[in-house]
Amino acid sequence: MATIARPVPGTVTPRPNIASADVQLPGVRDYEQVDNEIIGTMTPTAGWFGALGLAIVCMLIGASSWVYQIYWGLGQAGYAPPVMWGVYIITFVFWVGIGHAGTLISAILYLFRAGFRTTIYRVSEAMTVFAVMTAGLFPIIHIGRPWKFFWLLPYPNWRLIWPNFKSPLVWDVFAISTYLTISTTFLYVGLIPDIAVLRDRETNPVRKRIFSILSLGWRNSDREWRHFARAYLFLAAFSTPLVLSVHSVVSFDFAMALTPGWHATIFPPYFVAGAIFSGFAMVWTIVIPIRRWFNLKHYVTLNQLDATAKVVLFTSLVVGSAYLIEFFIAWYSGVPAEIEYFYNRVFGQWWWSAWILLCCNMVMPMSLFSQKLRRNTTWLFILSLFINLGMWYERWVIVVPSLSHEFEPWQWTHYMPSWVDMGFLVGSFGWFFMWFLLFTKQLPVFALAEIKEIIPPKMRGGHHGEPDVSGGGHQGPVAAGGTH
Amino acid sequence: MQGVVASFRELDAAVHAIEDLRQQRLGDVTVFSPAPRHELEEALGNPPSPVRRFTLVGGLLGVTFGYWVAIWTSNYWPMVTGGKAIASWIPYTIIGFEMMVMIGALSTVFGMFYVNRIPRLTMTVGYDPRFSHGDYGVFVATDNLSKAEELLRRHGAAEVRGER
Numbered sequence: 038m039a040t041i042a043r044p045v046p047g048t049v050t051p052r053p054n055i056a057s058a059d060v061q062l063p064g065v066r067d068y069e070q071v072d073n074e075i076i077g078t079m080t081p082t083a084g085w086f087g088a089l090g091l092a093i094v095c096m097l098i099g100a101s102s103w104v105y106q107i108y109w110g111l112g113q114a115g116y117a118p119p120v121m122w123g124v125y126i127i128t129f130v131f132w133v134g135i136g137h138a139g140t141l142i143s144a145i146l147y148l149f150r151a152g153f154r155t156t157i158y159r160v161s162e163a164m165t166v167f168a169v170m171t172a173g174l175f176p177i178i179h180i181g182r183p184w185k186f187f188w189l190l191p192y193p194n195w196r197l198i199w200p201n202f203k204s205p206l207v208w209d210v211f212a213i214s215t216y217l218t219i220s221t222t223f224l225y226v227g228l229i230p231d232i233a234v235l236r237d238r239e240t241n242p243v244r245k246r247i248f249s250i251l252s253l254g255w256r257n258s259d260r261e262w263r264h265f266a267r268a269y270l271f272l273a274a275f276s277t278p279l280v281l282s283v284h285s286v287v288s289f290d291f292a293m294a295l296t297p298g299w300h301a302t303i304f305p306p307y308f309v310a311g312a313i314f315s316g317f318a319m320v321w322t323i324v325i326p327i328r329r330w331f332n333l334k335h336y337v338t339l340n341q342l343d344a345t346a347k348v349v350l351f352t353s354l355v356v357g358s359a360y361l362i363e364f365f366i367a368w369y370s371g372v373p374a375e376i377e378y379f380y381n382r383v384f385g386q387w388w389w390s391a392w393i394l395l396c397c398n399m400v401m402p403m404s405l406f407s408q409k410l411r412r413n414t415t416w417l418f419i420l421s422l423f424i425n426l427g428m429w430y431e432r433w434v435i436v437v438p439s440l441s442h443e444f445e446p447w448q449w450t451h452y453m454p455s456w457v458d459m460g461f462l463v464g465s466f467g468w469f470f471m472w473f474l475l476f477t478k479q480l481p482v483f484a485l486a487e488i489k490e491i492i493p494p495k496m497r498g499g500h501h502g503e504p505d506v507s508g509g510g511h512q513g514p515v516a517a518g519g520t521h
Numbered sequence: 522m523q524g525v526v527a528s529f530r531e532l533d534a535a536v537h538a539i540e541d542l543r544q545q546r547l548g549d550v551t552v553f554s555p556a557p558r559h560e561l562e563e564a565l566g567n568p569p570s571p572v573r574r575f576t577l578v579g580g581l582l583g584v585t586f587g588y589w590v591a592i593w594t595s596n597y598w599p600m601v602t603g604g605k606a607i608a609s610w611i612p613y614t615i616i617g618f619e620m621m622v623m624i625g626a627l628s629t630v631f632g633m634f635y636v637n638r639i640p641r642l643t644m645t646v647g648y649d650p651r652f653s654h655g656d657y658g659v660f661v662a663t664d665n666l667s668k669a670e671e672l673l674r675r676h677g678a679a680e681v682r683g684e685r
Contacts, residue, residue, distance in 0.1 A: 068555050068655040191590055199594035203612045211587075211619040219626050226630060230653070234555075237650035253634070254641025256648045259565055261637050262557040267570035268633035275580075275626045282618060489556035494532035497677065 061491065062156075064335025068489050072234060075483045078331040085474060092471040099464010102457045103178060111181035115455030119448055120440040124458035125179040126290075127432040128465055131315070132172035133213070133287055134308075134428060137280055138316020139165025140220060143227070144276035147269075153344040155491060156336045159484045160327065161320050162224040167472040168319075169217045171465050176209065178461060205289040212286040219279060223272050229255050230265070230486040284312045291435060297378035298439040301366065307359035311431060314352035314398070317345055318424035323473070325418045327482060336483055339412045346411035349424070353402035356431075360399065374444050386451070387438040394434050397427020523685045524548060524662040525669040526647040527678035532560060535657040538676035539564040542661050547669050551647060553658035561657075572632045579628025580621050587620030588613055646684045660684065 065071060106113050116123055139161035146154040154161075177183045189210045191199050200207045233255040236248035255261060285305035292304040321342075328337040364383075367375040383391045401423050404410045411417075441450050454462075476482075529535040535552070539561070542550050552561050591613040599607045634640070647660030656679070663669050666683050673681045 072654055191594055197598065199598050201600060202591040202595060202616055203600075203609060208612070208615045208619075211616055215619040215623040218623055222626060222630055226633075234653045237653045253639040254643070255639065256641075256645065257553045257555060257653050258648075259552040259554070259561060259567065261639075262554070263562065263567055264570045264572050264633050264636050266557055267572040268629050271573065271576045271629045272626055275622045275629070278618075279622045282615070282622075286615060486556045490558075494558065495530055496533050497531045 062335060062338065062488070064338075065488070065492055067495065068492060071485055071488050071492060072238070074333065075336075075481050075485055075488070076235065076238065078327075078333070078482060079478050079480075081478050084330070085478065089471065089474045092467045092474055095463050095467025096471050097464075097467070098460050099462075099467060102460030102464060105460075106178070106181075106457055107183070113455060113457045115453060115458050117441075117450050117452050119443060120437060120450060120452040122179075122436050122440060123452060124454045124462055125175045127429065127436050128462055129172050129175035129179075130287055130308075130432045130435075131429050132168045132175070132465065132469070133216075133284060134312035134315045134432075135319045136165040136168035136172065136216070136220065136316065137284060137309070137312035138320050139163070139168070140216075140223075140276050140280040141313050141316065142320070143223060144273040144280065147273045148277060151344070152491075153341040155487050156341065156483050157320060157324055157345070158487070159224075159227065160324055160482050161316075162220065162227065163473060163476050163482070164316075164319060164323060165220045166217070166224050167469050167476070168316075169213065169220060170472065171469045173213055173217060174465070174468070175461075176206075176213075205286070205293050208286045208289060212283045216279060216283045219272070219276055223276060226265075226269065226272060227484060227487075228480060229253060230257065231481050231484060233257065234485050235481070281309055284308045291439075296439045296443060297372075297374045298363075298382070298435065301363065303359055303362060303366070307356065310352045310355035310359065311398075311428060314349060314356055315424060315428035317349045317352070318421040318428070320345065321349075321417050321421035322425065325414050325421070327477075329414070333483070336488065339414075342414065342417060343408070343411045346405045346417060350402055350405040350411075353398060353405075357399040360395065378439065378442055381442050382434060382438045386442070387434065390430050390434050390437075394427050394430040397423045398431060401427075523664065523666070523683070524647065524660055525666055525673060526649065526658060526660040526682060526684050527673035528649065528651060528680045529657040529659065529677065530655075530679050531677065532558060532657060534677040535659055536560050536564045538659050538673055538678065541672055541676065542659070542669070545668075545672065547665060547672070548661050548663035551660045551662075553648060553652035553660070555653055555655055555657075571636060572629060575632025575635070576625055576629040579631075580625030582628075583624030584617045584621035586624065587617035590620075591616045 114123065114125065139158075142154045142161040143158040143165075147158075177186045180186055189200055189207060200210075202208075229252055232248050232252040236245060236252050239245040239248055285308065288304035288308035291299040292301060294300060324337055325342075328334050364379055367379040370376075381387065401420060404416070404420070437452050441452050443449075527538065529538065535554075539550055539552060542548075543564075543566075550565065552565060554561055588610070592608040592610075595608045601607065647658065649656075649658055652658040659673065659678075661669050661673075670681050670683070
């Protein structure tokens with residue numbers, strides 16, 4: 038959003054917002070086109086109903102698994118002592134990680150004035166909120182008695198007992214609840230001006246009333262924009278350290294334990310980089326079909342996808358380095374349990390999962406060194422699915438081999454998820470996509486107001502005052518940011 | 522409150538009208554625009570937003586509460602471990618930080634709502650749905666309606682009307 042600038046005397050020379058100065062959308066002419074095309078995506082289609090139905094079926098599979106587990110007990114979860122963390126914690130970390138790219142795109146890239154975020158940030162923010170909503174279910178599921186979850190919160194009670202604030206699980210409660218609250222607030226605040234647009238266009242009285250309430254009487258006045266811009270900046274400034282802290286706190290769940298493979302100071306940056314890596318992959322999984330199905334290729338240009346691909350490549354190199362450093366530290370430490378554990382991870386009991394992880398997260402993203410592949414949307418979509426798979430397996434490789442191969446050989450065991458575990462995994466995807474699909478038809482998936490900030494305003498004499506836009510996109514080395 | 526509202530299709534026309542209105546001191550000017558524009562802010566010359574004060578106070582309250590709740594509950598229900606400190610500030614920094622972010626961000630939003638006077642149940646004088654779509658609106662609160670109307674038309678307003 039706009040920032041306060043010093044007055045410039047003389048004639049009016051339109052200047053783009055500095056937050057989006059390096060991105061141009063040559064295929065978008067004016068504000069009316071933005072409203073019409075983006076709001077046009079909110080009309081339900083047969084394909085949307087089909088996808089929503091599939092998501093609800095998957096969600097019901099998860100719900101049924103939960104009912105079954107509550108009835109028969111936590112023993113249905115496939116835990117095999119000492120492996121008492123399994124698919125639930127893996128999927129929890131996976132979904133928290135997915136959420137991170139949303140905040141990175143909406144807050145961190147906003148502070149860094151990275152223009153390529155402008156058209157994809159709304160999708161990413163919504164993805165964050167729904168991913169954290171999904172992740173938040175898993176600790177509650179894992180408790181076994183979900184109705185006792187409020188014991189984790191500090192509240193006055195007749196037993197006079199309080200949570201242990203030195204426990205990483207209590208840090209998790211604070212981190213995740215803060216993250217969910219702030220990401221939801223950030224999403225909603227950004228949506229207020231767009232909901233006002235929907236309110237002003239809506240003809241159905243019931244929907245108009247709902248949009249009127251949700252838009253809080255927003256009028257697009259200069260006063261509102263001025264305070265909004267400042268609040269948005271501060272929200273971004275709060276969200277930036279928050280996003281780094283949340284996955285660091287999640288990594289403390291592991292790093293604070295003495296278990297081989299977990300007790301490492303590298304975990305917080307390693308987890309944060311992995312979270313951003315997987316989150317960007319999920320952004321591709323969602324955005325690439327949206328831009329194709331709704332014919333919005335002139336909003337999410339190849340140059341923008343190219344920029345996101347560079348972020349993915351960079352974070353892939355970071356997590357790849359972390360994997361290799363873990364092996365080095367294990368060898369250099371001289372601790373037999375650590376050395377044995379890492380050998381077992383790659384060449385022993387769990388070799389297949391480790392190699393899935395290494396191929397998906399280290400080897401395949403190397404293809405993004407090729408500019409041609411960075412600009413091939415089909416390849417980016419396929420790669421995103423492999424990265425999602427690889428990042429789920431990364432958490433598998435962290436959780437299961439460590440717990441099944443601790444210090445004492447008599448403790449070594451095997452672990453395979455039960456059908457209840459897999460039901461929850463399927464259900465989590467159903468839950469996530471159900472909310473996301475509902476969101477796409479109720480609210481604009483691209484930010485109307487921020488895109489309008491990029492579009493050159495109408496000037497007297499019928500010309501737009503922006504500089505030449507023939508380059509066709511932001512910063513891209515290839516001219517005419519193609520939109521296929 | 523009465524005044525005149527004008528709808529402009531072009532940004533520079535709206536900017537020149539605002540500058541002229543301020544020069545003539547006809548009354549308080551409110552501008553409506555589909556997206557924030559630097560040019561309009563510069564023409565209006567408004568002071569910086571006070572939202573930052575809400576952010577500061579909320580953040581300080583949050584971090585204080587975070588440390589306090591962790592330290593107080595530890596002392597109230599002590600878990601003595603090998604002579605270590607009952608209240609350990611290092612892990613409690615996580616609680617302090619998270620509460621700073623939570624309360625600081627929420628108070629920022631509250632501050633933005635407060636200074637903007639939202640939620641607002643009714644539309645105020647001068648607003649038109651076109652101003653969220655594509656046009657720029659300039660409203661001047663004045664009793665000298667004819668002079669304001671003439672000025673706005675001279676600067677190329679597509680439509681001018683009196684509001685009460």
